[in-house]
Amino acid sequence: MTPAARRVLEAAARLFYERGIHAVGVDLIAAEARVTKKTLYDRFGSKEQIVVEYLADRDDRWRAFLAQCLDAAQPVSAARVLAVFDASRAWSAKNSSKGCSMVNAHAEISDPSHPAYPIITGQKEWMLALFTDLAGDIAPGRAAQLGRTLMLLHEGALVAHGLHVFPDPISHAREQVQTLLATTGGAAAKR
Amino acid sequence: MTPAARRVLEAAARLFYERGIHAVGVDLIAAEARVTKKTLYDRFGSKEQIVVEYLADRDDRWRAFLAQCLDAAQPVSAARVLAVFDASRAWSAKNSSKGCSMVNAHAEISDPSHPAYPIITGQKEWMLALFTDLAGDIAPGRAAQLGRTLMLLHEGALVAHGLHVFPDPISHAREQVQTLLATTGGAAAKR
DNA sequence: AGCTCACTATACAGATCGGTATACTCCTGA
DNA sequence: TCAGGAGTATACCGATCTGTATAGTGAGCT
Numbered sequence: 045m046t047p048a049a050r051r052v053l054e055a056a057a058r059l060f061y062e063r064g065i066h067a068v069g070v071d072l073i074a075a076e077a078r079v080t081k082k083t084l085y086d087r088f089g090s091k092e093q094i095v096v097e098y099l100a101d102r103d104d105r106w107r108a109f110l111a112q113c114l115d116a117a118q119p120v121s122a123a124r125v126l127a128v129f130d131a132s133r134a135w136s137a138k139n140s141s142k143g144c145s146m147v148n149a150h151a152e153i154s155d156p157s158h159p160a161y162p163i164i165t166g167q168k169e170w171m172l173a174l175f176t177d178l179a180g181d182i183a184p185g186r187a188a189q190l191g192r193t194l195m196l197l198h199e200g201a202l203v204a205h206g207l208h209v210f211p212d213p214i215s216h217a218r219e220q221v222q223t224l225l226a227t228t229g230g231a232a233a234k235r
Numbered sequence: 236m237t238p239a240a241r242r243v244l245e246a247a248a249r250l251f252y253e254r255g256i257h258a259v260g261v262d263l264i265a266a267e268a269r270v271t272k273k274t275l276y277d278r279f280g281s282k283e284q285i286v287v288e289y290l291a292d293r294d295d296r297w298r299a300f301l302a303q304c305l306d307a308a309q310p311v312s313a314a315r316v317l318a319v320f321d322a323s324r325a326w327s328a329k330n331s332s333k334g335c336s337m338v339n340a341h342a343e344i345s346d347p348s349h350p351a352y353p354i355i356t357g358q359k360e361w362m363l364a365l366f367t368d369l370a371g372d373i374a375p376g377r378a379a380q381l382g383r384t385l386m387l388l389h390e391g392a393l394v395a396h397g398l399h400v401f402p403d404p405i406s407h408a409r410e411q412v413q414t415l416l417a418t419t420g421g422a423a424a425k426r
Numbered sequence: 427a428g429c430t431c432a433c434t435a436t437a438c439a440g441a442t443c444g445g446t447a448t449a450c451t452c453c454t455g456a
Numbered sequence: 457t458c459a460g461g462a463g464t465a466t467a468c469c470g471a472t473c474t475g476t477a478t479a480g481t482g483a484g485c486t
Contacts, residue, residue, distance in 0.1 A: 046432065064343040066257035069473060080434055085475065087432095142345070143338075147394055151339035152255040168400045192401055193411050199400075200391030203338055209359045209390075210383055220384050227418065239463065260443060271464055272445080282444065 049087040051077040057098045061145050065095055065152045092159065095149075099163045102145050107170070109135055121181035122225045125194060128174070129218035132198065136205050136214060143206020144199070171195065183228055190228065197221060240278040242268040248289045252336050256286055256343045283350065286340075290354045293336050298361070300326055312372035313416045316385060319365070320409035323389065327396050327405060334397020335390070362386060374419055381419065388412060 045053075055076035059068040070091050074081045088094045110131045117127035142148065146164045153160055175198070176191030183190050197217045204213035246267035250259040261282050265272045279285045301322045308318035333339065337355045344351055366389070367382030374381050388408045395404035 048433065063345050064257060066255060067343065067345075070475080071473080080436090081475075082435085082477085083433055091474065143342070144394075147334075147338070147398070148342035150398055151334070151342040152258065154254045154258075154333070165398065165400075168395075168398050172400055189407075192404070192407050195400065196391035196395060196404060196408055196411070197387055198391065199394040200387035200389065203335075203390040203394055204359075204387060207338070207341055207356060207359050209356075209363055209386065213383070213387060216380075216383050217387055220387070237462065261445080262442080271466085273447085273465085274463055276445065277463085 046087065048077070048079045048083050052079055052084050052087060052094065053097060053101060056094050057102065060095065060098055061140075061142060061148070065149060070094075095153075096160045096163065099146065099149055099160050103163055103167050106135065106167070121178055122222075125175070125178050125182070125221060125225065126218055128178075128194075129198065129201070129214055129221060132202065133212075133214040133218070136202065140202070140206070144202045147199075147203070148206075171198070182225060186228075193224070194221060237278065239268070239270045239274050243270055243275050243278060243285065244288060244292060247285045248293065251286065251289055252331075252333060252339070256340060261285075286344075287351045287354065290337065290340055290351050294354055294358050297326065297358075312369055313413075316366070316369045316373070316412060316416065317409055319369070319385075320389065320392070320405055320412060323393065324403075324405040324409070327393065331393070331397070335393045338390075338394070339397075362389070373416060377419075384415070385412060 052073060056068070056073045059073060059076060070081060070084060073094070074084045077084070084094075088097070110128065113127050113131035113134075114124055117124050146167050149160065150164050153164070155161070172191060172195045175194040176187050179190035179194060180187035197220060201214045201217035204210065210216075243264060247259070247264045250264060250267060261272060261275060264285070265275045268275070275285075279288070301319065304318050304322035304325075305315055308315050337358050340351065341355050344355070346352070363382060363386045366385040367378050370381035370385060371378035388411060392405045392408035395401065401407075
Protein backbone atom coordinates (compact mmCIF):
# COMPACT_ATOMS: atom_id res chain seq x y z
CA MET A 45 0.00 0.00 0.00
CA THR A 46 1.41 3.34 -1.08
CA PRO A 47 1.86 6.17 1.45
CA ALA A 48 -0.99 8.15 -0.09
CA ALA A 49 -3.28 5.11 0.04
CA ARG A 50 -2.46 4.67 3.70
CA ARG A 51 -3.26 8.30 4.41
CA VAL A 52 -6.58 7.88 2.60
CA LEU A 53 -7.46 4.85 4.67
CA GLU A 54 -6.48 6.54 7.91
CA ALA A 55 -8.50 9.65 7.12
CA ALA A 56 -11.48 7.60 5.97
CA ALA A 57 -11.36 5.45 9.08
CA ARG A 58 -11.38 8.45 11.36
CA LEU A 59 -14.14 10.26 9.46
CA PHE A 60 -16.33 7.21 8.92
CA TYR A 61 -16.15 6.33 12.57
CA GLU A 62 -16.74 9.82 13.93
CA ARG A 63 -19.37 11.07 11.49
CA GLY A 64 -20.86 7.99 9.91
CA ILE A 65 -20.20 6.41 6.53
CA HIS A 66 -22.90 8.06 4.45
CA ALA A 67 -22.26 11.47 5.97
CA VAL A 68 -18.67 11.52 4.68
CA GLY A 69 -17.92 12.23 1.03
CA VAL A 70 -14.85 11.26 -0.91
CA ASP A 71 -13.91 14.91 -1.38
CA LEU A 72 -13.56 15.31 2.35
CA ILE A 73 -11.59 12.08 2.63
CA ALA A 74 -9.19 13.21 -0.11
CA ALA A 75 -8.76 16.63 1.46
CA GLU A 76 -8.07 15.23 4.93
CA ALA A 77 -5.60 12.75 3.48
CA ARG A 78 -3.90 15.56 1.49
CA VAL A 79 -4.52 13.54 -1.66
CA THR A 80 -6.44 14.26 -4.84
CA LYS A 81 -9.54 12.35 -5.75
CA LYS A 82 -7.65 11.01 -8.74
CA THR A 83 -5.16 9.31 -6.51
CA LEU A 84 -7.94 8.10 -4.24
CA TYR A 85 -9.77 6.46 -7.14
CA ASP A 86 -6.57 5.12 -8.64
CA ARG A 87 -5.85 3.30 -5.38
CA PHE A 88 -9.33 2.17 -4.30
CA GLY A 89 -11.64 2.37 -7.28
CA SER A 90 -14.75 3.31 -5.34
CA LYS A 91 -15.96 4.68 -2.06
CA GLU A 92 -17.52 1.31 -1.32
CA GLN A 93 -14.10 -0.29 -1.52
CA ILE A 94 -12.73 2.23 0.97
CA VAL A 95 -15.56 1.30 3.31
CA VAL A 96 -14.73 -2.36 2.93
CA GLU A 97 -11.03 -1.83 3.59
CA TYR A 98 -11.79 0.46 6.51
CA LEU A 99 -13.83 -2.24 8.24
CA ALA A 100 -11.49 -5.07 7.28
CA ASP A 101 -8.46 -3.17 8.53
CA ARG A 102 -10.16 -2.28 11.78
CA ASP A 103 -11.19 -5.89 12.25
CA ASP A 104 -7.64 -7.04 11.60
CA ARG A 105 -6.16 -4.58 14.04
CA TRP A 106 -8.68 -5.45 16.74
CA ARG A 107 -8.00 -9.17 16.38
CA ALA A 108 -4.25 -8.60 16.47
CA PHE A 109 -4.56 -6.39 19.54
CA LEU A 110 -6.77 -8.93 21.28
CA ALA A 111 -4.45 -11.80 20.40
CA GLN A 112 -1.55 -9.85 21.87
CA CYS A 113 -3.54 -9.21 25.06
CA LEU A 114 -4.50 -12.87 25.33
CA ASP A 115 -0.91 -13.94 24.84
CA ALA A 116 0.10 -11.71 27.70
CA ALA A 117 -2.64 -13.03 29.97
CA GLN A 118 -2.29 -15.87 32.40
CA PRO A 119 -3.16 -19.28 30.95
CA VAL A 120 -6.11 -19.66 33.32
CA SER A 121 -9.37 -19.64 31.39
CA ALA A 122 -11.18 -17.23 33.69
CA ALA A 123 -8.28 -14.82 33.47
CA ARG A 124 -8.36 -15.07 29.71
CA VAL A 125 -12.04 -14.17 29.61
CA LEU A 126 -11.34 -11.16 31.78
CA ALA A 127 -8.42 -10.29 29.53
CA VAL A 128 -10.86 -9.89 26.66
CA PHE A 129 -12.73 -7.25 28.61
CA ASP A 130 -9.47 -5.60 29.60
CA ALA A 131 -8.50 -5.52 25.94
CA SER A 132 -11.86 -3.99 25.01
CA ARG A 133 -11.49 -1.33 27.65
CA ALA A 134 -8.03 -0.39 26.46
CA TRP A 135 -9.09 -0.49 22.81
CA SER A 136 -12.23 1.55 23.40
CA ALA A 137 -10.40 4.18 25.38
CA LYS A 138 -8.15 4.82 22.42
CA ASN A 139 -10.17 3.95 19.32
CA SER A 140 -13.84 3.53 20.09
CA SER A 141 -15.38 6.37 22.03
CA LYS A 142 -18.49 6.06 19.87
CA GLY A 143 -19.01 2.34 20.33
CA CYS A 144 -18.36 -0.61 18.10
CA SER A 145 -17.53 0.39 14.53
CA MET A 146 -19.07 -2.82 13.20
CA VAL A 147 -22.36 -2.16 14.96
CA ASN A 148 -22.32 1.44 13.77
CA ALA A 149 -21.54 0.39 10.21
CA HIS A 150 -24.33 -2.16 10.35
CA ALA A 151 -26.75 0.67 11.15
CA GLU A 152 -25.89 2.24 7.81
CA ILE A 153 -25.47 -0.84 5.64
CA SER A 154 -28.79 -2.55 5.23
CA ASP A 155 -28.12 -4.66 2.18
CA PRO A 156 -26.77 -8.13 3.10
CA SER A 157 -25.20 -8.32 -0.35
CA HIS A 158 -23.00 -5.32 0.42
CA PRO A 159 -19.36 -6.44 0.33
CA ALA A 160 -18.80 -5.05 3.82
CA TYR A 161 -21.58 -7.14 5.30
CA PRO A 162 -19.62 -10.36 5.84
CA ILE A 163 -16.87 -8.41 7.60
CA ILE A 164 -19.38 -7.06 10.10
CA THR A 165 -21.16 -10.33 10.80
CA GLY A 166 -17.86 -12.21 10.61
CA GLN A 167 -16.37 -10.29 13.49
CA LYS A 168 -19.39 -10.92 15.68
CA GLU A 169 -19.38 -14.62 14.82
CA TRP A 170 -15.69 -14.75 15.60
CA MET A 171 -16.14 -13.04 18.95
CA LEU A 172 -18.96 -15.41 19.87
CA ALA A 173 -16.79 -18.36 18.90
CA LEU A 174 -13.96 -16.99 21.02
CA PHE A 175 -16.19 -16.53 24.05
CA THR A 176 -17.70 -19.97 23.55
CA ASP A 177 -14.26 -21.49 23.25
CA LEU A 178 -13.09 -19.86 26.46
CA ALA A 179 -16.35 -20.83 28.15
CA GLY A 180 -15.75 -24.43 27.16
CA ASP A 181 -12.63 -24.48 29.31
CA ILE A 182 -14.59 -23.25 32.30
CA ALA A 183 -17.92 -25.04 32.07
CA PRO A 184 -17.66 -27.62 29.31
CA GLY A 185 -21.27 -28.65 29.54
CA ARG A 186 -22.56 -25.13 29.16
CA ALA A 187 -20.02 -23.62 26.79
CA ALA A 188 -22.60 -22.36 24.32
CA GLN A 189 -24.80 -20.83 26.99
CA LEU A 190 -21.96 -19.18 28.90
CA GLY A 191 -20.35 -17.98 25.69
CA ARG A 192 -23.56 -16.26 24.67
CA THR A 193 -23.90 -14.59 28.04
CA LEU A 194 -20.35 -13.28 27.80
CA MET A 195 -21.15 -12.05 24.31
CA LEU A 196 -24.21 -10.16 25.51
CA LEU A 197 -22.35 -8.51 28.38
CA HIS A 198 -19.52 -7.56 26.05
CA GLU A 199 -21.76 -6.09 23.36
CA GLY A 200 -23.86 -4.30 25.93
CA ALA A 201 -20.76 -2.79 27.48
CA LEU A 202 -19.55 -1.53 24.09
CA VAL A 203 -22.91 0.09 23.37
CA ALA A 204 -23.11 1.64 26.83
CA HIS A 205 -19.57 2.90 26.40
CA GLY A 206 -20.43 4.52 23.08
CA LEU A 207 -23.56 6.20 24.38
CA HIS A 208 -22.01 7.20 27.70
CA VAL A 209 -24.92 5.71 29.60
CA PHE A 210 -22.84 5.45 32.75
CA PRO A 211 -19.10 5.69 33.45
CA ASP A 212 -16.79 2.86 32.42
CA PRO A 213 -19.36 0.20 31.53
CA ILE A 214 -16.69 -2.17 30.26
CA SER A 215 -15.16 -2.37 33.72
CA HIS A 216 -18.61 -2.97 35.12
CA ALA A 217 -19.15 -5.80 32.69
CA ARG A 218 -15.76 -7.20 33.63
CA GLU A 219 -16.73 -7.26 37.30
CA GLN A 220 -20.02 -8.96 36.52
CA VAL A 221 -18.21 -11.57 34.48
CA GLN A 222 -15.81 -12.12 37.34
CA THR A 223 -18.58 -12.90 39.82
CA LEU A 224 -20.44 -14.90 37.19
CA LEU A 225 -17.40 -17.09 36.57
CA ALA A 226 -16.79 -17.44 40.31
CA THR A 227 -20.28 -18.77 40.95
CA THR A 228 -20.43 -20.75 37.72
CA GLY A 229 -17.12 -22.32 37.12
CA GLY A 230 -16.14 -23.37 40.60
CA ALA A 231 -12.58 -24.31 39.80
CA ALA A 232 -11.51 -22.49 36.66
CA ALA A 233 -9.80 -25.12 34.56
CA LYS A 234 -6.26 -24.66 33.40
CA ARG A 235 -5.90 -24.29 29.72
CA MET B 236 -51.22 15.99 12.71
CA THR B 237 -52.70 15.91 9.22
CA PRO B 238 -53.13 12.59 7.38
CA ALA B 239 -50.35 13.47 4.95
CA ALA B 240 -48.00 14.35 7.80
CA ARG B 241 -48.72 11.02 9.44
CA ARG B 242 -47.97 9.18 6.21
CA VAL B 243 -44.70 11.11 5.92
CA LEU B 244 -43.68 10.16 9.43
CA GLU B 245 -44.59 6.52 8.91
CA ALA B 246 -42.65 6.32 5.65
CA ALA B 247 -39.67 8.17 7.12
CA ALA B 248 -39.64 5.92 10.18
CA ARG B 249 -39.60 2.78 8.06
CA LEU B 250 -36.95 4.07 5.64
CA PHE B 251 -34.72 5.63 8.30
CA TYR B 252 -34.75 2.45 10.31
CA GLU B 253 -34.20 0.07 7.42
CA ARG B 254 -31.67 2.04 5.36
CA GLY B 255 -30.19 4.58 7.74
CA ILE B 256 -30.91 8.26 8.14
CA HIS B 257 -28.32 9.76 5.81
CA ALA B 258 -29.00 7.21 3.09
CA VAL B 259 -32.62 8.32 2.74
CA GLY B 260 -33.47 11.54 0.90
CA VAL B 261 -36.58 13.61 1.26
CA ASP B 262 -37.62 12.84 -2.30
CA LEU B 263 -37.86 9.17 -1.43
CA ILE B 264 -39.76 9.88 1.77
CA ALA B 265 -42.25 12.04 -0.10
CA ALA B 266 -42.69 9.44 -2.81
CA GLU B 267 -43.22 6.59 -0.36
CA ALA B 268 -45.70 8.66 1.61
CA ARG B 269 -47.52 9.61 -1.61
CA VAL B 270 -46.99 13.26 -0.74
CA THR B 271 -45.28 16.12 -2.54
CA LYS B 272 -42.16 17.66 -1.12
CA LYS B 273 -44.12 20.88 -0.72
CA THR B 274 -46.49 19.24 1.70
CA LEU B 275 -43.60 17.53 3.44
CA TYR B 276 -41.80 20.81 4.04
CA ASP B 277 -45.02 22.62 4.96
CA ARG B 278 -45.59 20.08 7.72
CA PHE B 279 -42.04 19.53 9.01
CA GLY B 280 -39.85 22.37 7.79
CA SER B 281 -36.70 20.32 7.40
CA LYS B 282 -35.40 16.81 7.15
CA GLU B 283 -33.76 17.25 10.52
CA GLN B 284 -37.15 17.89 12.09
CA ILE B 285 -38.49 14.67 10.55
CA VAL B 286 -35.56 12.83 12.09
CA VAL B 287 -36.33 14.36 15.48
CA GLU B 288 -40.01 13.46 15.30
CA TYR B 289 -39.19 9.97 14.05
CA LEU B 290 -37.04 9.29 17.09
CA ALA B 291 -39.35 11.06 19.54
CA ASP B 292 -42.36 9.16 18.24
CA ARG B 293 -40.58 5.85 18.41
CA ASP B 294 -39.43 6.62 21.93
CA ASP B 295 -42.99 7.52 22.96
CA ARG B 296 -44.44 4.36 21.48
CA TRP B 297 -41.81 2.17 23.10
CA ARG B 298 -42.39 3.71 26.52
CA ALA B 299 -46.17 3.35 26.14
CA PHE B 300 -45.79 -0.27 25.06
CA LEU B 301 -43.44 -1.01 27.94
CA ALA B 302 -45.74 0.70 30.45
CA GLN B 303 -48.61 -1.41 29.20
CA CYS B 304 -46.54 -4.59 29.57
CA LEU B 305 -45.48 -3.61 33.08
CA ASP B 306 -49.07 -2.87 34.06
CA ALA B 307 -50.04 -6.35 32.93
CA ALA B 308 -47.16 -7.99 34.80
CA GLN B 309 -47.36 -9.37 38.30
CA PRO B 310 -46.46 -6.85 41.02
CA VAL B 311 -43.41 -8.88 42.04
CA SER B 312 -40.22 -7.00 41.28
CA ALA B 313 -38.38 -9.89 39.68
CA ALA B 314 -41.35 -10.57 37.45
CA ARG B 315 -41.41 -6.92 36.45
CA VAL B 316 -37.76 -7.03 35.44
CA LEU B 317 -38.43 -10.08 33.32
CA ALA B 318 -41.47 -8.32 31.87
CA VAL B 319 -39.13 -5.65 30.46
CA PHE B 320 -37.26 -8.33 28.54
CA ASP B 321 -40.54 -9.88 27.42
CA ALA B 322 -41.63 -6.48 26.19
CA SER B 323 -38.36 -6.02 24.32
CA ARG B 324 -38.69 -9.39 22.68
CA ALA B 325 -42.23 -8.68 21.53
CA TRP B 326 -41.29 -5.19 20.37
CA SER B 327 -38.18 -6.32 18.53
CA ALA B 328 -40.02 -9.09 16.75
CA LYS B 329 -42.40 -6.56 15.26
CA ASN B 330 -40.46 -3.30 15.00
CA SER B 331 -36.77 -3.79 15.51
CA SER B 332 -35.23 -6.51 13.41
CA LYS B 333 -32.18 -4.28 12.88
CA GLY B 334 -31.55 -3.49 16.54
CA CYS B 335 -32.19 -0.42 18.63
CA SER B 336 -33.17 2.59 16.53
CA MET B 337 -31.59 4.93 19.07
CA VAL B 338 -28.25 3.14 18.90
CA ASN B 339 -28.42 3.10 15.12
CA ALA B 340 -29.30 6.79 14.97
CA HIS B 341 -26.43 7.54 17.32
CA ALA B 342 -24.09 5.92 14.83
CA GLU B 343 -25.08 8.56 12.28
CA ILE B 344 -25.52 11.60 14.51
CA SER B 345 -22.17 12.64 15.89
CA ASP B 346 -22.90 16.19 16.90
CA PRO B 347 -24.13 16.41 20.51
CA SER B 348 -25.82 19.70 19.65
CA HIS B 349 -28.06 17.94 17.15
CA PRO B 350 -31.68 18.28 18.31
CA ALA B 351 -32.15 14.53 18.14
CA TYR B 352 -29.27 13.88 20.50
CA PRO B 353 -31.14 14.37 23.80
CA ILE B 354 -33.85 11.99 22.60
CA ILE B 355 -31.29 9.25 22.06
CA THR B 356 -29.43 9.71 25.32
CA GLY B 357 -32.69 10.42 27.13
CA GLN B 358 -34.11 7.03 26.31
CA LYS B 359 -31.00 5.26 27.53
CA GLU B 360 -30.93 7.28 30.73
CA TRP B 361 -34.60 6.49 31.25
CA MET B 362 -34.06 2.78 30.71
CA LEU B 363 -31.15 2.77 33.15
CA ALA B 364 -33.29 4.61 35.70
CA LEU B 365 -36.08 2.08 35.20
CA PHE B 366 -33.74 -0.89 35.67
CA THR B 367 -32.15 0.77 38.70
CA ASP B 368 -35.57 1.45 40.16
CA LEU B 369 -36.67 -2.14 39.71
CA ALA B 370 -33.33 -3.34 41.07
CA GLY B 371 -33.88 -1.22 44.15
CA ASP B 372 -36.90 -3.32 45.03
CA ILE B 373 -34.87 -6.51 44.79
CA ALA B 374 -31.49 -5.59 46.24
CA PRO B 375 -31.79 -2.15 47.80
CA GLY B 376 -28.16 -1.93 48.74
CA ARG B 377 -26.98 -2.72 45.22
CA ALA B 378 -29.63 -1.03 43.12
CA ALA B 379 -27.17 0.96 41.02
CA GLN B 380 -24.92 -2.00 40.40
CA LEU B 381 -27.73 -4.43 39.56
CA GLY B 382 -29.49 -1.85 37.44
CA ARG B 383 -26.36 -1.35 35.36
CA THR B 384 -25.93 -5.08 34.88
CA LEU B 385 -29.53 -5.38 33.69
CA MET B 386 -28.89 -2.47 31.35
CA LEU B 387 -25.82 -4.15 29.85
CA LEU B 388 -27.62 -7.44 29.30
CA HIS B 389 -30.56 -5.65 27.75
CA GLU B 390 -28.46 -3.52 25.39
CA GLY B 391 -26.32 -6.47 24.47
CA ALA B 392 -29.40 -8.50 23.65
CA LEU B 393 -30.76 -5.76 21.39
CA VAL B 394 -27.48 -5.52 19.50
CA ALA B 395 -27.19 -9.28 19.17
CA HIS B 396 -30.77 -9.40 17.97
CA GLY B 397 -30.09 -6.76 15.34
CA LEU B 398 -26.96 -8.46 14.06
CA HIS B 399 -28.40 -11.97 14.27
CA VAL B 400 -25.38 -13.21 16.16
CA PHE B 401 -27.34 -16.14 17.52
CA PRO B 402 -31.05 -16.97 17.66
CA ASP B 403 -33.32 -15.12 20.07
CA PRO B 404 -30.72 -13.36 22.22
CA ILE B 405 -33.39 -11.46 24.14
CA SER B 406 -34.77 -14.70 25.52
CA HIS B 407 -31.26 -15.74 26.41
CA ALA B 408 -30.73 -12.48 28.28
CA ARG B 409 -34.04 -13.01 30.04
CA GLU B 410 -32.94 -16.41 31.25
CA GLN B 411 -29.64 -15.04 32.49
CA VAL B 412 -31.46 -12.29 34.34
CA GLN B 413 -33.74 -14.89 35.89
CA THR B 414 -30.87 -16.90 37.32
CA LEU B 415 -29.06 -13.70 38.29
CA LEU B 416 -32.06 -12.49 40.27
CA ALA B 417 -32.55 -15.92 41.84
CA THR B 418 -28.99 -15.99 43.19
CA THR B 419 -28.93 -12.30 44.01
CA GLY B 420 -32.27 -11.29 45.36
CA GLY B 421 -33.13 -14.21 47.56
CA ALA B 422 -36.70 -13.23 48.36
CA ALA B 423 -37.95 -10.92 45.63
CA ALA B 424 -39.65 -8.10 47.45
CA LYS B 425 -43.24 -7.27 46.75
CA ARG B 426 -43.78 -3.89 45.18
C1' DA C 427 20.14 10.61 -19.39
C1' DG C 428 15.91 8.54 -19.60
C1' DC C 429 12.09 5.80 -17.72
C1' DT C 430 8.71 4.60 -14.51
C1' DC C 431 5.40 5.50 -11.29
C1' DA C 432 3.29 7.76 -7.37
C1' DC C 433 1.26 11.87 -6.95
C1' DT C 434 -0.78 16.67 -7.87
C1' DA C 435 -3.96 20.25 -9.82
C1' DT C 436 -7.93 21.48 -12.10
C1' DA C 437 -11.96 20.88 -14.42
C1' DC C 438 -16.04 18.57 -15.40
C1' DA C 439 -20.05 14.96 -15.91
C1' DG C 440 -24.35 13.19 -14.32
C1' DA C 441 -27.01 12.40 -10.48
C1' DT C 442 -28.92 13.56 -6.21
C1' DC C 443 -29.00 16.44 -2.10
C1' DG C 444 -32.11 19.73 0.93
C1' DG C 445 -35.18 23.32 0.11
C1' DT C 446 -38.36 26.69 -2.48
C1' DA C 447 -41.82 28.74 -5.82
C1' DT C 448 -45.94 28.75 -8.56
C1' DA C 449 -50.24 27.39 -9.84
C1' DC C 450 -53.64 24.04 -9.37
C1' DT C 451 -57.57 20.83 -7.24
C1' DC C 452 -60.36 19.06 -3.58
C1' DC C 453 -63.03 19.09 0.60
C1' DT C 454 -65.29 21.22 4.47
C1' DG C 455 -68.03 24.39 6.79
C1' DA C 456 -70.48 28.63 7.30
C1' DT D 457 -72.36 29.57 -2.71
C1' DC D 458 -68.15 30.70 -1.61
C1' DA D 459 -63.92 31.23 1.31
C1' DG D 460 -60.02 29.00 2.98
C1' DG D 461 -57.11 25.46 4.31
C1' DA D 462 -55.12 20.89 2.99
C1' DG D 463 -53.02 18.77 -0.43
C1' DT D 464 -51.23 18.11 -5.36
C1' DA D 465 -48.11 18.46 -9.50
C1' DT D 466 -44.26 20.33 -11.52
C1' DA D 467 -40.44 22.87 -12.12
C1' DC D 468 -36.62 24.83 -10.26
C1' DC D 469 -32.64 26.61 -7.03
C1' DG D 470 -27.72 26.15 -5.45
C1' DA D 471 -24.95 22.81 -3.44
C1' DT D 472 -22.91 18.50 -3.09
C1' DC D 473 -22.53 13.72 -4.35
C1' DT D 474 -19.58 9.86 -6.75
C1' DG D 475 -16.65 9.30 -10.38
C1' DT D 476 -13.65 10.61 -14.59
C1' DA D 477 -10.50 13.15 -17.75
C1' DT D 478 -6.39 15.78 -18.94
C1' DA D 479 -2.07 17.62 -18.15
C1' DG D 480 1.85 18.08 -15.36
C1' DT D 481 5.37 17.42 -11.29
C1' DG D 482 8.96 15.08 -8.72
C1' DA D 483 11.74 11.46 -6.85
C1' DG D 484 14.10 7.06 -7.48
C1' DC D 485 16.25 3.63 -10.39
C1' DT D 486 18.99 1.86 -14.12
